[in-house]
Amino acid sequence: MVNVIGLGYIGLPTALMMASHGVEVVGTDYNAALVDTLNAGRPTFKEDGLEELFQTAVDAGIKFSHEYQVADTYIISVPTPYDKFSKKVDPCYVVSAAESVLKVCPKGATVVIESTISPGTIDRSIRPLVAAAGFTTGRDIHLVHAPERIIPGNMVYELLHNNRTLGADEREYGEKVKALYASFCQGEIVVTDIKTAEMTKVVENTFRAVNIAFANELAKICRHENMDVYEIIRICNMHPRVNILQPGPGVGGHCISVDPWFLVGDYPSLAKVIDESMKTNDSMPDFVLNRIYEIMREKGMTDITRVGLYGLTYKENVDDFRESPTLQLLESQERHLAPGLKSYDPFIKRDLVKNQYHDLDGFLDAVDLVVIMVKHDEIKRQMGKLHGKVVLDCQNICPMPGVYHI
Numbered sequence: 001m002v003n004v005i006g007l008g009y010i011g012l013p014t015a016l017m018m019a020s021h022g023v024e025v026v027g028t029d030y031n032a033a034l035v036d037t038l039n040a041g042r043p044t045f046k047e048d049g050l051e052e053l054f055q056t057a058v059d060a061g062i063k064f065s066h067e068y069q070v071a072d073t074y075i076i077s078v079p080t081p082y083d084k085f086s087k088k089v090d091p092c093y094v095v096s097a098a099e100s101v102l103k104v105c106p107k108g109a110t111v112v113i114e115s116t117i118s119p120g121t122i123d124r125s126i127r128p129l130v131a132a133a134g135f136t137t138g139r140d141i142h143l144v145h146a147p148e149r150i151i152p153g154n155m156v157y158e159l160l161h162n163n164r165t166l167g168a169d170e171r172e173y174g175e176k177v178k179a180l181y182a183s184f185c186q187g188e189i190v191v192t193d194i195k196t197a198e199m200t201k202v203v204e205n206t207f208r209a210v211n212i213a214f215a216n217e218l219a220k221i222c223r224h225e226n227m228d229v230y231e232i233i234r235i236c237n238m239h240p241r242v243n244i245l246q247p248g249p250g251v252g253g254h255c256i257s258v259d260p261w262f263l264v265g266d267y268p269s270l271a272k273v274i275d276e277s278m279k280t281n282d283s284m285p286d287f288v289l290n291r292i293y294e295i296m297r298e299k300g301m302t303d304i305t306r307v308g309l310y311g312l313t314y315k316e317n318v319d320d321f322r323e324s325p326t327l328q329l330l331e332s333q334e335r336h337l338a339p340g341l342k343s344y345d346p347f348i349k350r351d352l353v354k355n356q357y358h359d360l361d362g363f364l365d366a367v368d369l370v371v372i373m374v375k376h377d378e379i380k381r382q383m384g385k386l387h388g389k390v391v392l393d394c395q396n397i398c399p400m401p402g403v404y405h406i
């Protein structure tokens with residue numbers, strides 16, 4: 001039996017996927033309200049294909065509980081934030097979940113850490129817990145790291161099709177966990193050692209962050225020169241070995257805006273490019289705010305409360321708003337003591353920020369300058385509603401003439 005610990009954006013679909021493919025699974029989360037919702041037959045967030053997957057898993061017998069189970073295999077998928085001061089990974093949730101597992105697990109159990117962690121975290125933070133619980137790794141407890149690569153918005157497809165990496169102390173247990181993931185995963189599953197697996201996951205997200213930062217830096221240079229960054233990138237990308245990403249209003253979510261900091265925290269004198277890249281990405285919400293003030297001056301607008309931000313989530317067509325550029329921009333604006341920007345997001349039903357609207361028409365009626373922060377399908381379909389508005393398009397999706405860009 002597999003006990004999945006942490007039923008959030010990663011743990012829940014993973015547990016459902018395994019249960020749907022014949023594995024006996026109990027999902028555990030210490031958030032009782034979340035467990036109650038799941039037991040009432042409702043998934044806790046929106047994602048393409050998740051409802052169907054949920055139903056299949058329930059029919060196959062998945063159970064949800066707030067208690068840790070006696071199981072052969074544990075999969076820990078809890079948050080791994082970074083310490084804002086040291087930039088290092090903050091492993092407190094993983095440590096606490098592992099401590100709870102070690103109180104109930106039988107000898108011989110396999111403990112898989114799925115959470116993203118910096119290289120060496122299992123050595124520094126998990127092995128000592130195993131020893132303190134009176135177990136010996138490799139005999140009583142088998143440790144495996146199985147980082148996850150899926151992207152919100154396409155999670156179900158990617159769980160089935162992505163290649164995966166597993167890190168294990170012992171080849172035999174690496175292969176055992178590989179067979180478990182292969183129950184549903186059609187991609188290639190590479191088995192390596194634990195520290196290499198830890199490093200690969202952080203490096204993958206760091207590669208993305210650095211490349212996004214390059215595009216963002218180009219956007220700033222082109223703004224300075226009053227040149228069209230999108231045209232420049234389009235032409236450069238016709239070179240056979242150039243593939244520049246698109247600039248944007250910043251980076252959010254719990255991966256690309258977080259994980260590269262782990263390397264900066266652990267290797268401050270070495271991770272220079274990464275450090276600068278993260279700072280560049282983090283500077284983008286402020287860059288957009290300055291752009292808003294520039295455009296207002298150019299248009300003779302004086303009332304910031306007539307400016308509206310379209311999109312509160314960190315990416316299109318999902319309801320995850322963690323670390324989103326729009327929230328960063330609003331926080332920055334509050335710090336500058338000039339609150340009043342309006343906002344709207346079709347995926348955020350509850351009141352998240354001040355001056356938030358819950359319908360597109362009401363939002364557009366209330367503003368003169370619309371800032372497209374997120375390229376949800378809704379606004380792509382309803383572009384016509386932006387006629388007559390001043391538009392700052394941070395996603396380069398609006399084909400109308402006279403649109404401003406970052």
Ligand SMILES: NC(=O)c1ccc[n+]([C@@H]2O[C@H](COP(=O)([O-])OP(=O)(O)OC[C@H]3O[C@@H](n4cnc5c(N)ncnc54)[C@H](O)[C@@H]3O)[C@@H](O)[C@H]2O)c1
Pocket residue numbers: 005006007008009010011028029030031034077078079080093096097100114115116117148149150151152253254255
């Ligand atoms: N969200 C993503 O897109 C994504 C993608 C790849 C990897 N990851 C990584 O996966 C890990 C999990 O991220 P997430 O987005 O699923 O987080 P999340 O916040 O959505 O979910 C974590 C869940 O763990 C529960 N939890 C925390 N500590 C617990 C404990 N001790 N016992 C039981 N339950 C506990 C919380 O209540 C929460 O429901 C992180 O390391 C993240 O970096 C996330």
